Amino acid sequence: MTDAITFKPYPTRPTISVVLPIYTDTAMTIACIESALPNIIAHPHAILVLVNDASPEADMATTLAQIVARYPEHVVLLTNEQNLGFVGSVNRGMQYQVTHDVVLLNSDVIVANDWLERLQREIYRYENAATMTPLSNNTTICTFPDFLQDNVIPFDLSVAQIDAVFATSTYACVDAPTGVGFCMYIKRSALNAVGYFDEAAFGRGYGEENDFCQRAIAQGLVNYITPNLYVYHQGGVSFGEEKQQLIENACKIIDQRYPSYHADVQKFIAADPLRPARLYQMAKLIASFDLPKVLHISHGMGGGVDQHIEELSAILSTDAAHLLLVPHDDKGGATLSLSTSRQADRLYFQLPEQIDNLHEILRQLGITLIHYHHTFQCSSDLFVLPKILDLPYQITIHDYYLLGGNPTLSDETGVYPGYFDETLENPLYPYPKNMTRESFRATHRELLEQADRVIFPSQAARQIFGDIYHLPHVIIAYHAEPERKVTQSVKPIMKKTRYQVGILGAVSREKGADFLEAVAVYAKKSQYPIDFIILGYGYKTLKNVNTTGPYVRDELLQLMQHHDIDMIFFPARWPETYSYTLSYALHAQLPIFAPNVGAFPERLSGRDWTQLFNYLGAPENTADALWHFIQSGGQVDTIDTSTVQANFYQTNYLSLSLSPKSSLNIIPEQLFNIDAKPKFILKSGEKSAVWLWKIYTHPKMRWVNYVIPFSVRRAVKRLLSRQPIHDLVKKHDK
Template sequence: MDFRRLKSVPRLARNLVEILLDRRAAVTVTNLSIRSDQREIGLVRRLIWTRRTVVVAGAAKGADVAFAFDGRKPLEVSGESFKVDLLRPEKSTPLTLTVQYQGEMASLCLTPPGIVRELLARLGAFPKVAADIVLEVPAIFRFLVRRDPSSVTYLRQRFELTDSLASFPVPRDLFGATTPRFPKDPPIIVLPIFDAFDDVSQLLDHLPGSLEMDHRLVLVNDGSSDPRIGERVRAFQMAHPDRTQVIQFDQNQGFVAAANAGLRAAAAVSNGHAVLLNSDTLLPKGWLSRLLAPILDDPTVASVTPLSNTAEILSVPGQGLVEMPEASMVAAMDNVASGFSPVRSTVDIPTGIGFCMAMNRTFLDRIGAFDPTFGRGYGEEVDWCQKARAVGGRHVAATNLFVGHRGGASFGSTEKTARIEAAGRIISARYPRYDSDVQAWCRSAPIAAQRLAVSIAWLAQVSTAPVPIFLGHSLGGGAEAALAGEVSELLAAGAPGAIVLRVGGRAAWQVELIGAGGQQVGEVADLELLFRLLKPIAKRKVVYSCGVGATSPVELPQVLLALCTKDARLEIRLHDFFPISPSWNLLGSDHRYTGPPPMDSKDPVHGIQGSFGSKSVTHRAWREAWGKAVTRADQITAYSVSSATIFQAAYPLAEGRMHVAPHRLRNLPGILPPGGKTIGVLGGINRAKGADVITRLSRSGSNSRIVVIGEVDGAFRLSHPNLVHGRYEPSQIAELAEYYDVGLWLVPSICPETFSFATHEALATGLPVVSFDLGAQADALSEAANGHVFRGNPEDIAGLSAHINELMHT
């Protein structure tokens, strides 16, 4: 523990208060019309003034839009919508927004809030900010004294200092044993049929083998124009005469009439519950008992619907992402669903969905069958379900059942769209709250954990190559940007998706399924549940990206090895030196880099010091644990020659499997004019990144002001007139550099970087760039005409200042 860091508490608290006040005391204006002489041609939906920036978001009908402060070059955008984040001038200057659309022009002057209004907003926000900080004193203590990476992640999320994905908890009791139940009276399956011969044949072929209980079946041939349908239905009835009844319509009457005829016949056949089934479904084995179980458990359940690939709010992995799956895929996805515990197998829903819907006999007898108003189909089951709700019925999803479904096989796409729209108008008129109920259900995401588990099985089935499973962290930065870029490239190349296992978040593990349909993010508390979720993925490629911030970091090598199935490929990416030391930047307790620590190092930062019940881990134990993963690895990728050299010095056995591949650089800033008077520093700057260096440099009497385009660890504070700009987007670097009159960039890291995006971004501007003779930053500067490596050590601030002054005045 380093109690000396406690002296920085006042500075950190003051800086944190300023950051939070800047965010929470923002002045927001909404819905400002942009009008020409004739009409409205745009709308500013949201205007947010902070102390340093202004965010403008809105729409302008595909017009050209320009934003400009007085005396500054305008920023121009075009398209249906816009969102810009601009740096405010030091003086309170209005922002002029100009729109050009089809020969018309309109201007809107956006006046910043006055000093009094901003001050009142900050005063109003202060009590809540102060209270929030006081509540997190224990986490701040762990951050300062124990240098605990997980507390860094927690504090960033707690105070909204980083972007995070919406996530949901995956309950520990998601999986568990279920005992099948069977009803006293045999259920009746009602199957309306209209053409779609291939679907009907597939269903009837699979149906007998999928059923595990006594049942009755009513087949309703709704005037199919394909003569093969009648022959196929009669053949099925002859093969199963005791259980099958056929109703034949000479003319097509539509789904509602066919379903109602089947339901009436069902009532005459048995007192059992009914199951309405579409002919374009594909059923797994043992499906019927699971579909009926909620009704048998609770007589107030009026309808039950399973998960499916096409089932509106119950779609997995999402609506419209998968057409008709193969039988093997249905079996694999249902195999996961069938393992859900009883407590996680039933979830209330606002309506049943009629492609495969169990209907409680009590409610059928009470409210009757479907309303003929809905004609050939769509909306009839929603209407029935709302009537059932009105008399005390519930509708539930059987999340422990997955049924394949093509959807709309009996209708053309044009007719389907028209019928959905017509049904929607009727439903909205009859049940005004229905749409809001559905939206509220979707926002609450009650089946998110089940959807994630079954979606992982889907990913395993559709992937032709081994499924990539990345182990990443939650701290952002270059490692996260590289990981996100790699996943994006995989998707662009046609991969259906990837898995990211993230450490350092609110839970011990975060499981992310990233695919073309978006992201599903589940929080997992323990490894047993994590491995159960990933079990369907037989073919996998395991990639270690970064594990800094893990709750139990010494377990990471064991996790990597456990993730590797027999033929799995394991790759280690050196975004940091965490596999060498818990001090992932290789700085010692004295904040100096002296090379990879020896195996017998007694420096406490190169091991884990036990506290609050946790066990100590020596540096030797750390290296031995990671050595097993390094030995198993098929490839170890370094992003610079210096990183490869350092890693091989620690693990000589890695030789022959090392691969040096610098990151590809995208959207670099352009060349900037020379002659600026400011020293620019890019990125998030903590102690390892040189916070102490720039703090001391700011007090050294240098003739040049320092501006950090990024953020600085709250334990450090620059002296006036040096300043910290705050967060930025890479696309803003050139604009910010010009605004602050940057004439030279300093990369102040006192540790060996593994790559350093900031170094390459600085070099791209053409301005002089200075760093210490360390790591990838020095590699890059040595190869660039505008790169300058300072050969002195990081403690030599006077020498560094003289070196910078000489470059800026050459």
Template sequence: MIFCIAHGRYLFKNPSPRILCVTMKDINHVFDYQPFHYELSGLASDYVRLLKMALSLFEQNRASAVWRLLERAERCNPNVAIELVLLRAKALERCHYFSEAFDVVESAYQLHANRPEIQQYLLRLHAKLLPKHAEQAFTLARLTLHQKNDWQSIIIALQILKQLQLNPVGACHYDGTAITGWLLDSNILPALTVTLDDADFKLTPYLTTPFLHQQGFGSGRDGFSLTVSADCFKVIRIHLNGLDLVGSPLYLNTERLQNTSQTTAITPHVNTRVTASKSPVIDIIIPVYKGLKETKACFNALLSAKNIIAYRIIVIDDASPEPLLVDFLRELHAKNRIELIQLPVNIGFVGAVNQGLRASCHNDVILLNADTCVHGDWLDRLHAVAYRSERIGSVTPLSNNAELLSFPIPMQVAAMPEPAMLAKMDTILAQQHGINAIEIPSGVGFCWYIKRSCLNEVGLLDDVLIERGYGEDTDFCLRAAAKGWKNVCASNVFVAHAGNVSFGISKKHLVAKNLARIHERYPEHEAQYNDFLTTAPLTPIYNALQRAILPDYAAKATALVVLPAILPDAISHDIIRALDTRNRHSVYYLAIAQTTQANYRITLSSSNSNEPLSLTYTWPTDGSVLWHDLRAAGFKAIKIHALVGWPESILNGLCLLGIPYHIILHDYSAYCLQSTLLKAKAVCTISVVDDASCVACVSEQGCKNTAYSHPKALRDFSVQLFQKAETITVASADAAQRHRAYFPNSHFKIDRRAIKQAAALGIKQPTAVINTDIVRFAVFFAATAEQGFFNVLALARLLARQRSPIELIVLGTSWDDQALFATGKAWITGPVAKADVADLLRLYGCRLALHLAPWPEIDGLAWQMAQLAGLPLAAPELGIYKELLDENLGDIRLSLNKTLEEWLQIMLRPAQLSAVA
């Protein structure tokens, strides 16, 4: 549900379809140019009102209100209409936040690359961010010229290329009869070179170019035209000093292209125990463009692998710009290890693969990226899976980087395993029993086995639909599926894949554009893909593999970290995780979530991104498996970060593993059933409270730690837990004193280093004020009563009554958004991650952080967030804040014996505001 301060009403209650009554003129006025096209008829009625509201605010020159309103809408509903996303970007742009606007539009472009108006907007922002965005702008500008987009986009692209002062700026196109093109400022540049296969000719543009000249580009006579027969030539390059025009090279007869390259047939590579005459031959096709180190590693692994099946390696050098890489390939070719096809010009991944497929002619093929690493008899296993069924057309192995087949989490790229770990993982998979051919919606081209019979029926990769690379595998597999072929995963093969070596910065544009074309041609594919991810047939295989390699990875870890079970928001979760990742060693996290009254989901994962592990257990069903895995991991220590929310049986089990354990207390759940010491209208004293008072408190307020019906049972268990702990740590002297009253025989260590080091991880950024008439205070936590929501609400109402110039910015969500919005003095951003905090506060122009929690906190999370954002903090002198607040740094101590009105006066002191403005 969304509330707009400007109009005083709520949005997003019960969306229903309605035609939008907003004209194209209204929207085009906002974007300052024509035409900005929208498909609006399908928007829900609440989106309609929100869009009208945004346009109205634009008319009032209130751009800051627009981006705030639309950002919250998107944070609360990530599937918000793209029209609203772009309007938010425009509002950011009008507030001169060009980088932020660019990030918004670029994200929209990744999802809607087929929308020319989005690409046009992205070009405009690139132009404003030059020279900072020089490389990205150059890539997108040339792509725009190549696509021959609308004339407005072309003009912006030309402006970018001219501003970058990169020559040549020009394009060419072949229509089957003639090559036409243009070169800006041809009158002051050398003549173009036209390379017809191997022969060079000079060409000086001479045709008039009135459109370009009218827009202020070129000499007015920058065009050219050549009549060319496709039967006469294979490749034509049009270039200036070796730099091609957009659209060059032009391929007139690609089927014969490899005839111009260096090729020599080689004898198939076979195992010495098997004769080639009795073994099938598989052609391994490897396009190469960049990455000497990765390519060497790929060939070293490939040529040292042990396979029975004979194979031939066909390498396509796609006009590599790296001389050392070219020399390496030629050396392998000279040693008769590979068949080498050297293309005279770069034609992109799809074109290069098709050259290899044509050279293969009769054999099954494997398309292998040059940044992969194979192991053992990988080829034999892929071949065996391919022939498990006559209708299997393609086979893809598992990998760390293989989209829906990525290990351990599909659609997430994991680090490429080291050779020794790759060998172990692949060997483990090779020894698995049972079905290893799992049907998948599409193969993945990093390592992709295709049967010749399937290839003959389906045809080559589509180099018209797919530009240069990314998406060609999906298109082929969907064409094959339409003809009855199956695409399967070989779950007994693991091939490591680095990824992104050849394409570099242009990848995101290629991916966005090609995927948009795939979805347009195959609208049913997305549902098939999502269904595979939902059913997750690879989960048992992934879990077995993770358990097998867990001891190898965990041996490098320092500890198993038991995370708090109850965390009120994402920011708290991020901070707690940061506490144990400061040293060079990794740690493993054990997290819990209650699924039913008696069942829990427990996850085990590594803090190190180079250790791809994410195991899930159901408690108590998988209890024996969990204990087995934790023992096998061999952790050196266990750090228990909280007690509440973890079943006593699990905490007991952790203590019985025989591993030294440490307890880090973040609240008072060791002896308080509320965890925060809060009574109805007060905080419990430092001295011991009798059990009868605690029981009365629970009957009045309820109980957070539902595992215990009586405080004595909780405290008895805590005594037992504390007795065997190596250390019990708290971050504040106040918390230590309170715990000692209940546990006099336990030693409580005070350590604030973790808090201060976690805060130091942030990068302080200078704040910028959007509206100097409004003073904005950041409120990091207001999701629960314990985080101070009701104090924040009372303050907001007081600000409204006094018509104060202060506005509260609540990051994340609150206990009651509607009540805060209704004051007119608070804005709630919606869900926020820790990484976004500093940027958001800079955009909102906050001058002071405010935290009004009513209980004696131990961790000082608000202080950490204030440090992260470079803001002073105002907080009550309670708990750890008595120790953390530093008036010399602008922090404000709010005395407990003063009223809310007095606190407000303290925070409004001119000296304080000038110190932090």
């Protein structure tokens, strides 16, 4: 990946006009100017051209005039008598000095260090370059660290700190179908060959740089992205509320002018040539700062475990770096993500063959603490990481898998009998191949018993887990949930002619799907005015129960409001160790009807308009009790929760971590095994979506754009799959 090309000296550095179009947000604009000016002033041949596009803000003109007065040799102010729009302002700035190279800089960008010097140096590495764009946090194909995402700045570092790490590299720049105009260098020779931006077509902004870059390609020039420079881009400030309409209009024009453009962009995204550089830069960034570095190990199967890891990482995002190691199959494959984000770049290892590589990368990154969340499908090589790396570690018990392979302690009917039964077996949860209960526990015994901490998310979980393992260092701590208020007062059920009873999430047998169906059937037979609705889905179609389908968890509160839910019913048949869906119900301030098992009693302790029912009782009795609760309410008895450590994650979680050490050593790139990829299996709908996309993007099929509206094409794609098309194409092609 490291570029062997040496920097080409040029006798006289071309003069640069840094063009900054300005409309609103005086404070952000000033921050941009103050970040850019030091290196503009330091550059022997550069000026800053401010273009005030008739800003409506009263203090904008005065503030800009003061800057010009302070730096008359370095700053020029052009003021439009009337608003020309973004493209008109950019063109005016580019034409101010018709011999200068140009750097376009949006007013919502923060640059640092010797940014201009390096950006110019990068573009002049390539004689055929028309444009050069750096990496940033929120710039579509140029984003870092997570591709195509709106990223927060990692670890609460400054732009200068991150860019200083980028400045140590000389990775090859990447040929792209377009540059991105937030911070884009344009050679004057390219402007002379291609012309200025198309003001008539893109006057208000969006799409103008894509059009320019496509015209440059037609002239035999290349648009490059450099992974050796980082800037911050807030995004959207320049265009405000009209952004979406501008994007849609620009897409139509680009599609008409350059029929292969969107296919080329998707090919670029699927190939993702910047991935190696992003991984190297992120690894260097993690290694170079004095922060605790936590390696989370889990099953990677979603659900509450993944949610806990993501939210814990978010809570401590400024206090520690968080990495994630999960199996990607049951044959020894493992995936290392350099953050816990779902969109994070990943490294793939085949264990045990590549375990030494994994060990060395973790050493070089400076991991200071290991946190096991689940071991399902994990290679046993991962169990000895603390010993190999000489690191402290802790384990969170998210379910009961470690007792004997059955995470719910349920029998073949999906019901927990009320106690842990050594003889109980559930065919849904067989032991790993060639293992018995005894050998399964032996595999995990040392890992559990020698842990520096074993964390239980409820008192009930600790009690049920029992003493099969000797656990000398136990912590009971509820999951940290800063985004949800779980102790709010309850809104009572108001008298109505019919009541909407909500059930949350993916309802399996263990979550009570069959029991819920029996309750709903009896309630209808008894003519209770109750409608049962799963905000989510069941493992099968349930009689007398409506479903809304899968949802993004951030939408759950809105779903409850949209469906006018009066109360929440939890029909769970196993002792949940925590229950995030319960947290959402608590945050919604809704009455709750829950089973008297697992974490429910203690988490609902003393709560008004809340009732526990006998989860082993008959569904008819439960339906009667539910109807009585709707009419009369109830309150849960208070339970002693004194063994629960409050605010543990905020105050004590990182206390086990070793003292972090920074390293400026370059991690050997051969350790990263960049080309290793797991095999993916696409579902039938996903395959159909990919083939439709390939047909649609074929040059001879571009007429589809004009015959079938975009909204229809999008609806068909979403019907087939909700995953981004570039992800599906990438998986298909692999």
